Amino acid sequence: MRNDYLQSALLVVDDPNVLINMVSRRVKQLKQGNRALVESLEKLAPEDIALREIAEKKISYEEASAADIIASRR
Secondary structure (H helix, E strand, C coil): CCHHHHHHHHHHCCCHHHHHHHHHHHHHHHHCCCCCCCCCCCCCCHHHHHHHHHHCCCCCCCCCCHHHHHHHCC
8 A cells, every 4th residue: 555645545534444444445346346436557456546536536435424323223
């Protein structure tokens, strides 16, 4: 994982735990065959692609509300 991509992504998503979850889910999608949302002249690891997508605001997240969490447990 490239440190420069990590630092750029942390500027967009300031919570490291959320960032880890986002990268993990996106890497799974990329490994299943989903296309990258960013272009690169170099061959990047899926983790670096995910970090670049986050840094360039190509993907985002939405936190669940307390009501959503309670409803999902029913």
